[in-house]
Amino acid sequence: MIGQVELMNRSALSKTFASGFPPGAGLSPGETASGLSWSRREFLRNTAGLALGATLAGASPFLHGETARKKRKVIVVTFGGGARDQETFAPEGQENIPHMLNELVPQSSFFTHVTNDGILGHYVATASLTTGVYETLNNFSAVAPEHPTVFEYFRKDLKRPASDTWVVAPSNGFNRIGESDCRSYGPGTGATVILPKHLLSAANSGGTADFDHLLRDNYENPLYTPQLGGGEFELQQLDGILRLSVTDFMAHARTLSSPDELSVYIAKRLMQQEAPSLLWITMHDIDVAHSGAYSLYIEGIRRTDRLCAELWKAAQENPEYAGNTTLFILPDFGRDSDYDAGGNGFQHHRTGDVASRTTWMMALGAGVREGVIFNEPMQSIDLVPSLGAIMGFSPAQSQGKPIKELL
16 A cells, blocks of 8 residues: 555645545545655655654664663653644644644654554543553443553553552543553552542632633533542642642643643643653643634644643753653544545544544654654554563553564
C-alpha cells in the first residue's frame, strides 16, 4: 500500500489530504491511512526541517544499564479529545500548534502513522493505551481495565513504591484507570489516580469560588456521572502531599475554564513534591468539540499545545527530571472526516473512519534521536511494550510490539 501511495503525484496527494479526504479520492482505507501519514511526513520535513528516520542507522541512543534505568523518568501525555490534521499538522492547521512545531517537534522523533484499531471512546481508548491491549469495556462504566496496566508492570517488576507512578486525569470517569482487575496484579499494585477536579472541589469546600464551569465532567455524555472511590481521608492525604492551594492555582492559570490547566498544575506539583518516575497525564479540553462549537475545539487544541510545552519546560527546569526524562505525546485517536456520511466531522469520533483512527506520536528527551521522522505504521498499543523496553519491565500480557526505532 505504501509503495502505491508513494508513486502517486505528490501535488495531487497533498491536495487530497489537506482538504480532508474529499469524495471521489478513489483510495482504499489502507491507502488513505498511508497517504495521511505521508502528508504529515512531508509537512514536517518542509516546515520543521526533520530528516527521514529511514536514513539513520546505528546503536540505540538509550542507555540500558541498571543505574541508568533507575534514574530514567517517563512522562506520557495523551493529546486527549482527538484532533484532526486539518486543525494541526496540515498546512492550514499549523497556526494552532506553534509550540509543538517550533519547540517540541525539532527535538523529537516523530511517528506519523499510529493506528488505533480499538473502541473510539476516551476512557476505553486510554485504558488500551495503558495496557497495550485493545480493551472492550463499556466506555461509560466505572470499571477497571481487564488487563494489567503499565503502572502495575512497572511497580511489580521493578519493585517500585506507589509514590513512583501517578495518573492525572481531568475526567472523573478515569478513576479506575490506575490498576486492573487482573488477579496477578490488581488492587494496591498500580498507580494512584488524581482527579484534579475532584481535588479542587474538596479543597474549595465551603468556599465562595464558583468552579461549576471548570468541574464539568463529560463533554460527550453530560448525563454520565460516575461513582468515585476514595473518601475524604484520601483526599486530605493528597492535599497534604501536593500542598494544593486554590488561590495559587487561580494565580497561575491563564483561564479558569480549563480542566487541562488544572491537570498540568497538579502534574507540576507532583513533579516537585514526589518526582515520580512514571507520570501519565490525560488531556481532555479538546473534546469540547462535542458541543459543536468549532471555535472552542480550536481553542482546546491551542491550549493543549501550549500546556505540553509548559510541561516539558517544567521537566527541564526540575533537577530530578532534567537530562534523564523521556516525554511521549500522542492522541488517544482522531476525529471524523468532514466527508463521511455517517459522521459529524470535527464534532465526533463515531464512524471509525481513517481520520478518526490514524494519528501520530512524538517522543523527545533522554535517549531519543532529535529531528527525525518515522513513517512506518505502528499501533497505539505498541506504547506499553516500548516503555517496558526502555524502563526495564516486562509487559507480559500486552499485545503490542516494542517500537524498534526507540530500542
